[in-house]
Amino acid sequence: MTDLLIERRDGVLDITFNRPERRNAFTRAMYGELRQLWIDTAADRSVRVVVLRGAGGKAFAAGNEISDFVGNEDVVQYEDWIRGMLDGLFRLPQVTVAAVDGVCVGGGLAVATSCDLRVATAGSRFGYPIARTLGNALSSPVLYRCAAVFGESLTREMLLASRLVDADRAHAVGAVLSVLSDRDALDAEVETLVAGILQASPATLRTTKQQLAARARLTEVAPPEEEALLHEVYGGPDFAEGVRAFLAKEKPAFGAT
Structure with missing residues (x-):
């Protein structure tokens, strides 16, 4: 498998x-x-649409495999490498669609918000509950991308209150195109969406994506002090406790600082 x-x-x-x-x-x-797939796909003009899904019906994707953080000499560098993958997805010339069925959190939400379009089943939920789980922090470009898709108010709720946003609220703010009753309805909606994209002008779609990517480069840039800030978070006691507790399947006991 x-x-x-x-x-x-x-x-x-x-x-x-x-x-x-x-x-x-x-x-x-x-x-x-x-x-590597994004690098290869960007150069493949035979591909017009990229559709991303999660298997199993319970999650689009539930973040990163936390065990990958153990023994990692520089977690900030690892997160920066992941952000390069997200940037490659966001800048694909093809139209990208996230078909969300279930939980879409952490790294899964970062991938979904790097796509052009999102559709979801009614039971889907979105968020970054990291303040209650790992005690880490998002990089600014990932945070800004979430705010661009969900709006600042819901992004603050996701991060500061550790609340997940349901599909109906996501639809109300335009973060998802439509909310479907179940997986079969979701798949049917994706096929309808794909069929319409395949009939559209490739030149129009590519140009529009280039224009929006140029705008994002101006508004979603990390501040110069970010690397030091993230090193402080990932090298601090809260993140160490968050990883320990997650792997031990315990509730983390975060400090007051």
């Missing part, structure tokens, strides 16, 4: 995150494969 299922059909690249037993949490190997 592969952790990424990749299928090519006329004009469409279908990608399924295939770790349902771990709610499709991303491993280092998956990130590496996705990084």
Whole structure:
């Protein structure tokens, strides 16, 4: 079994995150494969649409595989490497669609907000509950991308109150195009969406994406002090406690600082 299922059909690249037993949490190997896949896909004019899904019906993707952080000499550098994968996805010339069925949190939400379009089943939920789980922090570009998609108010709720946003609220702010009753309805909606994209002018779609990417480069840049700030967070006691507690399946006991 592969952790990424990749299928090519006329004009469409279908990608399924295939770790349902771990709610499709991303491993280092998956990130590496996705990084290369975006490089190859960007140069492939036969692909017009990229669709991303999660296997199992419980999650699109539930963040990173936390064990990958153990023994990692520089977690900030690892997160920066992951952000390069997200940037590659965001800058693809093809239209990208996240078909969300279930939990979409952490790294899964970072991937979904790097896509152009999102559709979801009614039971799907979105968020970054990291203040209650790992005690880490998002990089500014990932945070800004979430705010661009969900709005600042819901982004603050996700991060500061550790609350998950349901599909209806996400739809109300335009973060998802439509909310479907179940997986079959979701798949049907994706096919309708894909069919419409395949009929559209490739020149219009590519140009629009280039224009929006240029705007994002101006508004989603990390501040100069960010690396030092993230090193302080990832090297601090809260993150160490968060990783320990997660792997031990315990509730973390974060400090007051």
